[in-house]
Amino acid sequence: MGFFQHAGIDVGNWPGGDTGSSAYLPITEIDIEKLRSERGDGTTPIGKLVQGESDRLGEIITQSHKGKDTRPVSYCLREVIRNAFEHGSTKTCNLFAQRYSNRIELSIVDCGQGVRRSLGQRFILSSDVEALQLAIKPGVSGAEPLARDETGEWANSGFGLYVLSEVGKRTGGFTICSGRGALRFSTNPLFAPDGGLC
Numbered sequence: 001m002g003f004f005q006h007a008g009i010d011v012g013n014w015p016g017g018d019t020g021s022s023a024y025l026p027i028t029e030i031d032i033e034k035l036r037s038e039r040g041d042g043t044t045p046i047g048k049l050v051q052g053e054s055d056r057l058g059e060i061i062t063q064s065h066k067g068k069d070t071r072p073v074s075y076c077l078r079e080v081i082r083n084a085f086e087h088g089s090t091k092t093c094n095l096f097a098q099r100y101s102n103r104i105e106l107s108i109v110d111c112g113q114g115v116r117r118s119l120g121q122r123f124i125l126s127s128d129v130e131a132l133q134l135a136i137k138p139g140v141s142g143a144e145p146l147a148r149d150e151t152g153e154w155a156n157s158g159f160g161l162y163v164l165s166e167v168g169k170r171t172g173g174f175t176i177c178s179g180r181g182a183l184r185f186s187t188n189p190l191f192a193p194d195g196g197l198c
Helices: 032-039 046-062 067-087 115-119 128-135 160-171
Strands: 024-031 092-099 104-109 173-178 181-186
Touching (some): 024 032, 032 046, 046 067, 067 160, 115 128, 115 173, 128 173, 160 173
Antiparallel strands (some): 024 092, 092 104
16 A cells, blocks of 8 residues: 555555555545646635545545545545645645444644644744644644635634544544654543543
């Protein structure tokens, strides 16, 4: 699926060299400039560009075209991908998904500026963990004004990570990592308790 090559180890396929299957989506790069050229007119808000791609990937991951199946997955993808582009100061992010009979695991990775640096534009923070703990609170955003090119329905209100962490607490799990910090929320007692440090 491209994992080893992506990590710099010369084994297996390159990312994008595997087409995936009904059970998994291989490492897939999302490039905001490519989305702009394919789906936008230069003024299309990031949220709208990412929504279309998230809907497409949600259908692949769930193997369904029904909104009730795809909407939750599409929402999770959209919120994290938007964060990478709007707050991470990066042009690309990578995702991988694995579908099991009764659950889906999603991983989204970017090499942006990190949560501490992003929130550090508005808050004084002493550690990556402190930044993550702040980032999952409702209404917290590092952008000021909130996401320059996002207006109307796509204006970022700082609720994406809060909602995702709450969903993770109740329905499965959610882990967020940045710099040297990580937080994990899970319904599985084998993992760290709510808000546990990894």
